[in-house]
Amino acid sequence: MKKREKRLLELIYLPIEAVKNMMSPIQIMKAMFLMKQELNLSEFYEFKPYLYGPCSFDIYFDLSDLDKKGLIDTIPTLQGWKYYKITEKGKIVAKEFIGEEDRIVIDKILEVKKKVLSKSFLELLRYIYERYPEYAKNSIINIGAIK
Amino acid sequence: MTLIVALACKDGIVMASDGQATGGSAGGPVRMSIQKIFQINEHVLFGASGDIGTIQRSKTIISSLSQELNKEWDFGLMEKVRTSLFGVYKNEIDRHRAFYKGTPQEDIRNAPIADVLLCNFLRREDKQQKIIWHIAPDCSDEMLDEIGYGCSGSGDVFAYTLLKNYPVKELSVERGKLVAYRVIKEAIEIGAYGLGEPIDIWVITEEGSNQLCEEEIMALDDTYKMWKEMEREVFKRIFSGDYETI
Numbered sequence: 001m002k003k004r005e006k007r008l009l010e011l012i013y014l015p016i017e018a019v020k021n022m023m024s025p026i027q028i029m030k031a032m033f034l035m036k037q038e039l040n041l042s043e044f045y046e047f048k049p050y051l052y053g054p055c056s057f058d059i060y061f062d063l064s065d066l067d068k069k070g071l072i073d074t075i076p077t078l079q080g081w082k083y084y085k086i087t088e089k090g091k092i093v094a095k096e097f098i099g100e101e102d103r104i105v106i107d108k109i110l111e112v113k114k115k116v117l118s119k120s121f122l123e124l125l126r127y128i129y130e131r132y133p134e135y136a137k138n139s140i141i142n143i144g145a146i147k
Numbered sequence: 148m149t150l151i152v153a154l155a156c157k158d159g160i161v162m163a164s165d166g167q168a169t170g171g172s173a174g175g176p177v178r179m180s181i182q183k184i185f186q187i188n189e190h191v192l193f194g195a196s197g198d199i200g201t202i203q204r205s206k207t208i209i210s211s212l213s214q215e216l217n218k219e220w221d222f223g224l225m226e227k228v229r230t231s232l233f234g235v236y237k238n239e240i241d242r243h244r245a246f247y248k249g250t251p252q253e254d255i256r257n258a259p260i261a262d263v264l265l266c267n268f269l270r271r272e273d274k275q276q277k278i279i280w281h282i283a284p285d286c287s288d289e290m291l292d293e294i295g296y297g298c299s300g301s302g303d304v305f306a307y308t309l310l311k312n313y314p315v316k317e318l319s320v321e322r323g324k325l326v327a328y329r330v331i332k333e334a335i336e337i338g339a340y341g342l343g344e345p346i347d348i349w350v351i352t353e354e355g356s357n358q359l360c361e362e363e364i365m366a367l368d369d370t371y372k373m374w375k376e377m378e379r380e381v382f383k384r385i386f387s388g389d390y391e392t393i
Contacts, residue, residue: 025369051325051370057362064361079379080372121376138321140370141377 003043005062006097007105008032012072013086013094014106016114022075022085025063027116029055030128034112037132039105047135053128054135066090148341149196150302150334151183153266153279154315155292156323159352160268160277162192163327165302165335167343168199184347185210188217189355192266196300197284198259204235205261219276220267225288228265233286236260260284264299268351302342305334320350324359328367329374 011031015021023031033047033054045056063084066072071090075083086094098106119127122143129136129143136143151164168181184194185206193209195202208231209216215224243258263282269275279291281299291297295315298306309330318326327348335342348359348367359367 025365026373029369050366051321052366052373055366057360057366060362060365064365079376121373122380140322140325140374 002062004045004058005065006101007035007041007044007109008059008062009066009071009086009090009094010097010101010106011035011109011113012066012084013091014098014109014113016110016117019114019117022083023113023117024081024083025060026052026081026121027124028063028084029059030124031109031112031116032056032059033128033132033135034115035105035108038112039108041105049135049138051138051140053125053139054132148302149183149300150306150331150342151194151196151264151299152306152310152327152330153192153194153264153291153297154310154318154323154327155277155279155295156315156318156320159320159323159350160192160266160279161320161323161327161348161350162194162264162266163324163331163346163348164194165331165342166345166347167341169341170199178341178343180343180345182347184349184358186349186356186358187265188213190267190269190351191216192349192351192356193263194266194299195261195263197261201235201239201259201261205232205263208232208235209263209265216267219269219271219274220278225280229282229286229288232261232263232282236284236286262299264297266351268353268356270353302334305337306330309333320352324348324350324363325367325370325374328364329371332368332371 011028012023032045035041036044036047045058047054047056067074070087071093072084073087075085077083116124125141126143129139148169149165151162154161162184164183166180168179169176170179184192187193187209193206195205209228212228240255240258244253244255247253262284265280265282267276267278277292279297280288281291281297282288296310313326315323315326328346331346335344346364348364349356
Protein backbone atom coordinates (compact mmCIF):
# COMPACT_ATOMS: atom_id res chain seq x y z
CA MET A 1 0.00 0.00 0.00
CA LYS A 2 1.30 3.45 -0.92
CA LYS A 3 2.22 5.85 1.88
CA ARG A 4 -0.55 8.28 0.88
CA GLU A 5 -3.17 5.50 1.16
CA LYS A 6 -1.85 4.54 4.60
CA ARG A 7 -2.30 8.17 5.70
CA LEU A 8 -5.82 8.20 4.31
CA LEU A 9 -6.61 5.14 6.44
CA GLU A 10 -5.00 6.78 9.47
CA LEU A 11 -7.19 9.86 8.98
CA ILE A 12 -10.36 7.77 8.87
CA TYR A 13 -9.26 5.72 11.89
CA LEU A 14 -7.85 8.26 14.38
CA PRO A 15 -10.69 9.12 16.80
CA ILE A 16 -11.52 12.62 18.01
CA GLU A 17 -12.99 12.84 21.48
CA ALA A 18 -16.77 13.26 21.69
CA VAL A 19 -17.22 13.20 17.91
CA LYS A 20 -18.72 10.37 15.87
CA ASN A 21 -15.83 8.75 14.02
CA MET A 22 -17.03 8.98 10.43
CA MET A 23 -16.31 11.40 7.61
CA SER A 24 -18.01 12.54 4.43
CA PRO A 25 -15.95 12.51 1.20
CA ILE A 26 -15.81 16.32 1.26
CA GLN A 27 -14.48 16.28 4.85
CA ILE A 28 -11.87 13.69 3.87
CA MET A 29 -10.87 15.67 0.78
CA LYS A 30 -10.50 18.91 2.74
CA ALA A 31 -8.61 17.24 5.59
CA MET A 32 -6.10 15.62 3.21
CA PHE A 33 -5.72 18.95 1.40
CA LEU A 34 -4.95 20.76 4.68
CA MET A 35 -2.37 18.11 5.54
CA LYS A 36 -0.72 18.59 2.18
CA GLN A 37 -0.66 22.38 2.57
CA GLU A 38 0.46 22.45 6.18
CA LEU A 39 3.02 19.63 6.21
CA ASN A 40 4.35 19.82 2.66
CA LEU A 41 4.36 16.00 2.46
CA SER A 42 6.14 14.15 -0.31
CA GLU A 43 4.58 11.03 -1.89
CA PHE A 44 1.19 12.58 -1.29
CA TYR A 45 -1.94 13.48 -3.28
CA GLU A 46 -1.86 16.22 -5.89
CA PHE A 47 -4.83 18.59 -5.69
CA LYS A 48 -6.44 20.65 -8.41
CA PRO A 49 -9.06 23.41 -8.26
CA TYR A 50 -12.28 21.51 -8.89
CA LEU A 51 -16.02 22.21 -8.88
CA TYR A 52 -16.10 21.97 -5.07
CA GLY A 53 -12.64 23.41 -4.36
CA PRO A 54 -9.44 21.39 -3.92
CA CYS A 55 -9.83 17.81 -5.13
CA SER A 56 -7.68 14.80 -5.93
CA PHE A 57 -9.27 12.00 -7.98
CA ASP A 58 -6.61 9.68 -6.51
CA ILE A 59 -8.32 9.97 -3.12
CA TYR A 60 -11.47 8.50 -4.65
CA PHE A 61 -9.40 5.70 -6.15
CA ASP A 62 -7.80 4.93 -2.77
CA LEU A 63 -11.14 5.14 -0.90
CA SER A 64 -12.55 2.54 -3.29
CA ASP A 65 -9.45 0.43 -2.78
CA LEU A 66 -9.68 0.60 1.04
CA ASP A 67 -13.37 -0.26 0.77
CA LYS A 68 -12.64 -3.28 -1.47
CA LYS A 69 -9.99 -4.47 1.03
CA GLY A 70 -12.58 -4.30 3.82
CA LEU A 71 -10.60 -1.69 5.78
CA ILE A 72 -13.29 0.99 5.60
CA ASP A 73 -17.04 0.91 5.16
CA THR A 74 -19.68 3.36 4.01
CA ILE A 75 -22.84 4.54 5.75
CA PRO A 76 -25.58 6.21 3.68
CA THR A 77 -27.31 9.30 5.07
CA LEU A 78 -30.72 10.82 4.41
CA GLN A 79 -29.14 13.78 2.61
CA GLY A 80 -27.52 11.38 0.16
CA TRP A 81 -23.96 11.70 1.48
CA LYS A 82 -22.01 8.52 1.95
CA TYR A 83 -19.92 8.64 5.14
CA TYR A 84 -16.77 6.57 5.55
CA LYS A 85 -15.86 4.76 8.75
CA ILE A 86 -13.15 2.33 9.80
CA THR A 87 -13.92 -1.40 10.06
CA GLU A 88 -12.60 -3.75 12.75
CA LYS A 89 -10.09 -5.10 10.23
CA GLY A 90 -9.18 -1.52 9.30
CA LYS A 91 -8.50 -0.62 12.94
CA ILE A 92 -5.90 -3.38 13.24
CA VAL A 93 -4.14 -2.32 10.03
CA ALA A 94 -4.33 1.42 10.86
CA LYS A 95 -2.81 0.83 14.31
CA GLU A 96 0.17 -0.89 12.66
CA PHE A 97 0.67 2.06 10.29
CA ILE A 98 0.42 4.55 13.15
CA GLY A 99 3.13 2.63 15.01
CA GLU A 100 5.49 3.36 12.08
CA GLU A 101 4.30 6.93 11.49
CA ASP A 102 6.10 10.16 12.35
CA ARG A 103 4.59 11.81 15.48
CA ILE A 104 4.35 15.19 13.69
CA VAL A 105 2.16 13.61 11.01
CA ILE A 106 -0.13 11.95 13.57
CA ASP A 107 -0.55 15.21 15.47
CA LYS A 108 -1.35 17.02 12.22
CA ILE A 109 -3.90 14.37 11.21
CA LEU A 110 -5.61 14.78 14.58
CA GLU A 111 -5.49 18.55 14.32
CA VAL A 112 -6.99 18.76 10.82
CA LYS A 113 -9.57 16.06 11.54
CA LYS A 114 -10.72 17.94 14.65
CA LYS A 115 -10.88 21.18 12.68
CA VAL A 116 -12.79 19.67 9.76
CA LEU A 117 -15.29 17.77 11.93
CA SER A 118 -15.97 20.79 14.14
CA LYS A 119 -17.18 22.90 11.19
CA SER A 120 -20.53 22.90 9.44
CA PHE A 121 -20.55 22.22 5.71
CA LEU A 122 -20.58 25.95 4.85
CA GLU A 123 -18.01 26.85 7.49
CA LEU A 124 -15.65 24.24 6.12
CA LEU A 125 -15.98 25.54 2.54
CA ARG A 126 -15.50 29.11 3.73
CA TYR A 127 -12.42 28.14 5.75
CA ILE A 128 -10.75 26.47 2.77
CA TYR A 129 -11.85 28.97 0.11
CA GLU A 130 -10.70 31.98 2.11
CA ARG A 131 -7.28 30.52 2.89
CA TYR A 132 -6.64 28.95 -0.50
CA PRO A 133 -8.59 31.05 -3.05
CA GLU A 134 -6.56 29.66 -5.96
CA TYR A 135 -8.21 26.28 -5.30
CA ALA A 136 -11.69 27.83 -5.22
CA LYS A 137 -11.55 29.43 -8.66
CA ASN A 138 -13.53 26.62 -10.37
CA SER A 139 -16.00 26.09 -7.55
CA ILE A 140 -19.72 26.16 -8.33
CA ILE A 141 -20.25 27.89 -4.98
CA ASN A 142 -19.54 31.57 -4.58
CA ILE A 143 -18.99 31.40 -0.85
CA GLY A 144 -18.73 35.18 -0.56
CA ALA A 145 -22.33 35.51 -1.71
CA ILE A 146 -23.62 33.37 1.17
CA LYS A 147 -23.46 35.04 4.56
CA MET B 148 -36.13 2.61 -20.53
CA THR B 149 -33.13 4.68 -21.52
CA LEU B 150 -32.02 8.26 -21.06
CA ILE B 151 -29.25 9.87 -23.08
CA VAL B 152 -28.56 13.60 -23.03
CA ALA B 153 -26.19 15.73 -25.06
CA LEU B 154 -25.29 19.28 -24.03
CA ALA B 155 -23.78 21.85 -26.38
CA CYS B 156 -21.51 23.78 -24.01
CA LYS B 157 -19.33 26.79 -24.72
CA ASP B 158 -16.16 24.82 -25.36
CA GLY B 159 -17.43 21.40 -26.40
CA ILE B 160 -20.12 18.78 -26.01
CA VAL B 161 -21.05 16.62 -23.03
CA MET B 162 -22.96 13.36 -23.49
CA ALA B 163 -24.33 11.30 -20.62
CA SER B 164 -26.49 8.24 -20.22
CA ASP B 165 -27.89 5.91 -17.63
CA GLY B 166 -26.38 2.43 -17.66
CA GLN B 167 -29.24 -0.01 -17.55
CA ALA B 168 -30.89 -2.10 -20.22
CA THR B 169 -33.95 -4.25 -19.95
CA GLY B 170 -33.65 -7.48 -21.86
CA GLY B 171 -35.90 -10.42 -22.41
CA SER B 172 -35.51 -13.83 -20.83
CA ALA B 173 -37.67 -16.95 -20.65
CA GLY B 174 -38.70 -15.89 -17.15
CA GLY B 175 -39.58 -12.29 -18.08
CA PRO B 176 -37.70 -9.00 -18.39
CA VAL B 177 -34.21 -8.84 -16.86
CA ARG B 178 -32.04 -5.84 -15.97
CA MET B 179 -28.44 -5.60 -17.12
CA SER B 180 -25.67 -2.99 -17.25
CA ILE B 181 -24.92 -1.68 -20.70
CA GLN B 182 -22.90 1.04 -22.39
CA LYS B 183 -25.08 3.43 -24.41
CA ILE B 184 -22.57 6.02 -25.67
CA PHE B 185 -19.76 5.12 -28.07
CA GLN B 186 -16.83 6.89 -29.64
CA ILE B 187 -16.99 6.90 -33.43
CA ASN B 188 -13.77 8.86 -33.84
CA GLU B 189 -11.82 11.59 -32.07
CA HIS B 190 -14.57 14.17 -32.62
CA VAL B 191 -17.77 12.17 -32.85
CA LEU B 192 -19.86 10.37 -30.23
CA PHE B 193 -22.86 8.13 -30.84
CA GLY B 194 -25.69 7.39 -28.45
CA ALA B 195 -29.00 5.68 -29.10
CA SER B 196 -32.09 4.40 -27.38
CA GLY B 197 -34.40 1.68 -28.61
CA ASP B 198 -33.86 -1.99 -29.31
CA ILE B 199 -30.36 -3.32 -28.78
CA GLY B 200 -30.08 -5.07 -32.17
CA THR B 201 -31.20 -2.01 -34.13
CA ILE B 202 -28.88 0.22 -32.10
CA GLN B 203 -25.99 -2.13 -32.84
CA ARG B 204 -26.71 -2.05 -36.58
CA SER B 205 -26.98 1.76 -36.48
CA LYS B 206 -23.63 1.96 -34.69
CA THR B 207 -22.00 -0.39 -37.22
CA ILE B 208 -23.20 1.76 -40.11
CA ILE B 209 -22.05 5.00 -38.51
CA SER B 210 -18.70 3.46 -37.51
CA SER B 211 -18.14 2.41 -41.12
CA LEU B 212 -18.30 6.12 -42.01
CA SER B 213 -15.90 7.04 -39.21
CA GLN B 214 -13.20 8.51 -41.48
CA GLU B 215 -15.64 10.67 -43.41
CA LEU B 216 -17.25 11.83 -40.17
CA ASN B 217 -13.84 12.94 -38.89
CA LYS B 218 -13.89 15.80 -41.40
CA GLU B 219 -16.23 18.76 -41.47
CA TRP B 220 -19.83 17.55 -41.90
CA ASP B 221 -21.77 18.72 -44.95
CA PHE B 222 -25.22 18.04 -46.35
CA GLY B 223 -24.02 15.22 -48.61
CA LEU B 224 -22.35 13.31 -45.78
CA MET B 225 -25.32 13.72 -43.48
CA GLU B 226 -27.70 12.51 -46.17
CA LYS B 227 -25.47 9.47 -46.64
CA VAL B 228 -25.75 8.64 -42.94
CA ARG B 229 -29.50 9.15 -42.95
CA THR B 230 -30.07 7.08 -46.09
CA SER B 231 -27.98 4.22 -44.73
CA LEU B 232 -29.89 4.20 -41.45
CA PHE B 233 -33.21 4.44 -43.25
CA GLY B 234 -32.38 1.23 -45.11
CA VAL B 235 -31.90 -0.60 -41.82
CA TYR B 236 -34.98 0.80 -40.10
CA LYS B 237 -37.27 0.22 -43.08
CA ASN B 238 -36.02 -3.31 -43.37
CA GLU B 239 -36.79 -3.88 -39.67
CA ILE B 240 -40.33 -2.57 -40.10
CA ASP B 241 -40.93 -4.64 -43.24
CA ARG B 242 -39.62 -7.75 -41.50
CA HIS B 243 -41.77 -7.03 -38.45
CA ARG B 244 -44.91 -6.55 -40.53
CA ALA B 245 -44.29 -9.69 -42.58
CA PHE B 246 -43.66 -11.77 -39.49
CA TYR B 247 -46.61 -10.52 -37.43
CA LYS B 248 -49.07 -10.11 -40.30
CA GLY B 249 -52.64 -10.65 -39.12
CA THR B 250 -51.72 -10.60 -35.42
CA PRO B 251 -52.19 -7.84 -32.83
CA GLN B 252 -48.39 -7.24 -32.89
CA GLU B 253 -48.47 -6.18 -36.56
CA ASP B 254 -48.68 -2.47 -35.68
CA ILE B 255 -45.35 -0.82 -36.60
CA ARG B 256 -45.25 0.83 -33.18
CA ASN B 257 -44.18 -2.62 -31.95
CA ALA B 258 -41.31 -2.90 -34.45
CA PRO B 259 -37.69 -2.66 -33.26
CA ILE B 260 -36.41 0.88 -33.58
CA ALA B 261 -33.43 3.10 -32.79
CA ASP B 262 -33.44 6.77 -31.89
CA VAL B 263 -29.98 8.20 -32.47
CA LEU B 264 -28.03 11.16 -31.12
CA LEU B 265 -24.85 11.86 -33.04
CA CYS B 266 -22.57 14.59 -31.71
CA ASN B 267 -19.68 16.32 -33.38
CA PHE B 268 -17.31 18.97 -32.07
CA LEU B 269 -14.53 20.02 -34.38
CA ARG B 270 -12.27 23.03 -34.17
CA ARG B 271 -9.63 23.41 -36.84
CA GLU B 272 -7.80 26.69 -37.34
CA ASP B 273 -10.56 29.31 -37.49
CA LYS B 274 -13.39 26.85 -38.17
CA GLN B 275 -15.65 25.31 -35.56
CA GLN B 276 -18.45 22.80 -35.91
CA LYS B 277 -20.65 21.89 -32.95
CA ILE B 278 -23.51 19.57 -33.82
CA ILE B 279 -26.08 17.60 -31.83
CA TRP B 280 -27.90 15.65 -34.50
CA HIS B 281 -31.05 13.75 -33.59
CA ILE B 282 -32.16 11.06 -36.02
CA ALA B 283 -35.61 9.70 -35.15
CA PRO B 284 -36.74 6.12 -35.88
CA ASP B 285 -38.41 7.25 -39.13
CA CYS B 286 -35.14 8.99 -40.04
CA SER B 287 -36.61 12.44 -39.78
CA ASP B 288 -33.92 14.55 -38.17
CA GLU B 289 -33.24 17.77 -36.32
CA MET B 290 -30.20 19.77 -35.23
CA LEU B 291 -30.47 20.39 -31.50
CA ASP B 292 -27.26 22.31 -30.83
CA GLU B 293 -29.18 25.54 -31.43
CA ILE B 294 -31.45 24.74 -28.47
CA GLY B 295 -28.41 23.73 -26.46
CA TYR B 296 -29.31 20.13 -25.70
CA GLY B 297 -30.78 16.95 -27.06
CA CYS B 298 -32.31 13.92 -25.38
CA SER B 299 -33.08 10.38 -26.45
CA GLY B 300 -34.97 7.57 -24.77
CA SER B 301 -38.27 7.10 -23.02
CA GLY B 302 -36.85 8.86 -19.94
CA ASP B 303 -36.44 12.07 -21.95
CA VAL B 304 -39.33 13.90 -20.26
CA PHE B 305 -37.30 13.95 -17.01
CA ALA B 306 -34.37 15.49 -18.84
CA TYR B 307 -36.40 18.15 -20.61
CA THR B 308 -38.01 19.15 -17.31
CA LEU B 309 -34.62 19.64 -15.65
CA LEU B 310 -32.63 21.03 -18.56
CA LYS B 311 -35.00 23.90 -19.22
CA ASN B 312 -33.71 25.43 -15.95
CA TYR B 313 -30.08 25.69 -17.03
CA PRO B 314 -28.34 28.02 -19.51
CA VAL B 315 -26.51 25.08 -21.09
CA LYS B 316 -24.91 27.00 -23.95
CA GLU B 317 -23.23 29.39 -21.51
CA LEU B 318 -21.67 26.59 -19.47
CA SER B 319 -18.11 25.30 -19.78
CA VAL B 320 -17.69 21.59 -20.44
CA GLU B 321 -16.52 21.17 -16.82
CA ARG B 322 -19.83 22.51 -15.50
CA GLY B 323 -21.78 20.83 -18.27
CA LYS B 324 -20.55 17.47 -16.92
CA LEU B 325 -22.17 18.33 -13.59
CA VAL B 326 -25.48 19.36 -15.16
CA ALA B 327 -25.52 16.19 -17.27
CA TYR B 328 -24.76 14.11 -14.17
CA ARG B 329 -27.56 15.76 -12.23
CA VAL B 330 -30.11 15.24 -15.00
CA ILE B 331 -29.37 11.51 -15.31
CA LYS B 332 -29.02 11.01 -11.54
CA GLU B 333 -32.35 12.67 -10.75
CA ALA B 334 -34.15 10.81 -13.51
CA ILE B 335 -32.87 7.57 -11.96
CA GLU B 336 -33.72 8.71 -8.41
CA ILE B 337 -37.25 9.76 -9.31
CA GLY B 338 -37.75 6.07 -9.91
CA ALA B 339 -38.44 5.93 -13.59
CA TYR B 340 -38.81 2.25 -14.35
CA GLY B 341 -35.88 0.85 -16.28
CA LEU B 342 -33.37 3.65 -15.67
CA GLY B 343 -30.34 2.74 -13.59
CA GLU B 344 -26.69 3.26 -12.71
CA PRO B 345 -23.86 3.36 -13.63
CA ILE B 346 -23.95 6.85 -15.10
CA ASP B 347 -21.69 7.17 -18.12
CA ILE B 348 -20.33 10.56 -19.25
CA TRP B 349 -18.29 11.47 -22.31
CA VAL B 350 -16.98 14.79 -23.56
CA ILE B 351 -15.75 16.16 -26.88
CA THR B 352 -13.46 19.16 -26.63
CA GLU B 353 -10.70 20.65 -28.71
CA GLU B 354 -8.46 17.85 -27.41
CA GLY B 355 -10.78 15.11 -28.70
CA SER B 356 -13.35 12.84 -27.10
CA ASN B 357 -13.00 10.84 -23.92
CA GLN B 358 -14.96 8.95 -21.29
CA LEU B 359 -14.86 10.08 -17.66
CA CYS B 360 -13.11 7.69 -15.28
CA GLU B 361 -14.85 6.16 -12.26
CA GLU B 362 -13.07 8.56 -9.87
CA GLU B 363 -14.31 11.62 -11.76
CA ILE B 364 -17.85 10.26 -11.64
CA MET B 365 -17.44 9.89 -7.84
CA ALA B 366 -16.23 13.50 -7.66
CA LEU B 367 -19.22 14.64 -9.72
CA ASP B 368 -21.52 12.76 -7.38
CA ASP B 369 -20.09 14.66 -4.41
CA THR B 370 -20.36 17.97 -6.27
CA TYR B 371 -23.99 17.15 -7.07
CA LYS B 372 -24.66 16.50 -3.38
CA MET B 373 -22.94 19.75 -2.47
CA TRP B 374 -25.09 21.59 -5.01
CA LYS B 375 -28.22 20.11 -3.43
CA GLU B 376 -26.91 20.96 0.03
CA MET B 377 -26.59 24.60 -1.07
CA GLU B 378 -30.08 24.55 -2.59
CA ARG B 379 -31.50 23.30 0.71
CA GLU B 380 -29.68 26.12 2.49
CA VAL B 381 -31.06 28.77 0.11
CA PHE B 382 -34.56 27.26 0.23
CA LYS B 383 -34.49 27.29 4.05
CA ARG B 384 -33.51 30.95 4.09
CA ILE B 385 -36.09 32.00 1.49
CA PHE B 386 -38.90 30.28 3.37
CA SER B 387 -37.81 31.70 6.72
CA GLY B 388 -37.95 35.18 5.16
CA ASP B 389 -34.21 35.60 5.67
CA TYR B 390 -33.54 36.87 2.13
CA GLU B 391 -30.75 39.22 3.07
CA THR B 392 -28.33 36.52 4.14
CA ILE B 393 -28.27 34.83 0.73
